Amino acid sequence: MKSGFVARGAVVLLPVILLSSSAVAAVSGKPAMAQKAAVTESADQCVHCHKSLGGRQAAIVDQWSGSVHALNGRRCNTCHKGNDAVNDAGLAKSRESGFAGKPSRKENPLFCGRSECHDTALQQFKKSPHYDSVMKKGAPSCMSCHGDHGIQRSSVNIISDKTCSGCHSVDYSRQIISSIFSIEKDLEFIETNLRFLESKRADVQNELSQMEKIKSLFHQIVHVFSREEIQFTKKVVDLEITSLKNDVLMKVDVSRRMDIIYIITIIACFIIVFGLAFYVFWMLSRRPRR
Numbered sequence: 001m002k003s004g005f006v007a008r009g010a011v012v013l014l015p016v017i018l019l020s021s022s023a024v025a026a027v028s029g030k031p032a033m034a035q036k037a038a039v040t041e042s043a044d045q046c047v048h049c050h051k052s053l054g055g056r057q058a059a060i061v062d063q064w065s066g067s068v069h070a071l072n073g074r075r076c077n078t079c080h081k082g083n084d085a086v087n088d089a090g091l092a093k094s095r096e097s098g099f100a101g102k103p104s105r106k107e108n109p110l111f112c113g114r115s116e117c118h119d120t121a122l123q124q125f126k127k128s129p130h131y132d133s134v135m136k137k138g139a140p141s142c143m144s145c146h147g148d149h150g151i152q153r154s155s156v157n158i159i160s161d162k163t164c165s166g167c168h169s170v171d172y173s174r175q176i177i178s179s180i181f182s183i184e185k186d187l188e189f190i191e192t193n194l195r196f197l198e199s200k201r202a203d204v205q206n207e208l209s210q211m212e213k214i215k216s217l218f219h220q221i222v223h224v225f226s227r228e229e230i231q232f233t234k235k236v237v238d239l240e241i242t243s244l245k246n247d248v249l250m251k252v253d254v255s256r257r258m259d260i261i262y263i264i265t266i267i268a269c270f271i272i273v274f275g276l277a278f279y280v281f282w283m284l285s286r287r288p289r290r
Helices: 003-028 047-053 053-063 077-082 108-112 118-124 129-137 140-144 171-200 204-224 227-286
Strands: none
Touching: 003 077, 003 204, 047 053, 047 077, 053 118, 053 227, 108 118, 171 204, 171 227
């Protein structure tokens, strides 16, 4: 008799347990992801060799280690080609390996803007007055803002009054930097909200596509650096950002409201099921024993 009572109780409590699991899943957000298998790569002999040389050659490795290239898994031969799997300088830099040494200052934009690397940025940069200056004087080039081995991602943090005021007035330099800073902050805000929506499995494909379009226009501003181009493109970017920000914030608001409704529904269902379970137990306890 006792075992039958326990069995009936277990059947009644099962929905409660299932609802509790649903509530936990709602709070945790994402399902557990399988861990990626570790990827083994061959040692970068360029790095080992340069470190062993010390001085400036070792300093190059330290600069590269903190670069966006290193963070994204780009090794020495991504830019310089050559064979980084052999511990022999002659073989690593042989003609057969396609080794490309240090580019001249005038060659720098073409070196960075190869088709497999930053071709789009190069095409934008060619429209800039800076490109003509590079062809004549070797500066300002990609390295002037991004660095040579310690390459930094496109960001307002890589330019300053000091960077620009060598050729431009301080007021003009600050005006440009302020415009770029404002756009970048808006893009970071939108990206944060897009990541939130993706975590909620929301459909944001249109917003992501629009974001890429805005980023392309933004990169055009920072690479072309023509006063007229900046003024015109910034107006377009501002309009696009306003539109995208409104769309994203509306979806974020809907998503958060749905979260609240979902949690309230779970709690209400939990209360109802718990109440039914309590009622069943109460009724069973009142039944006369045989």
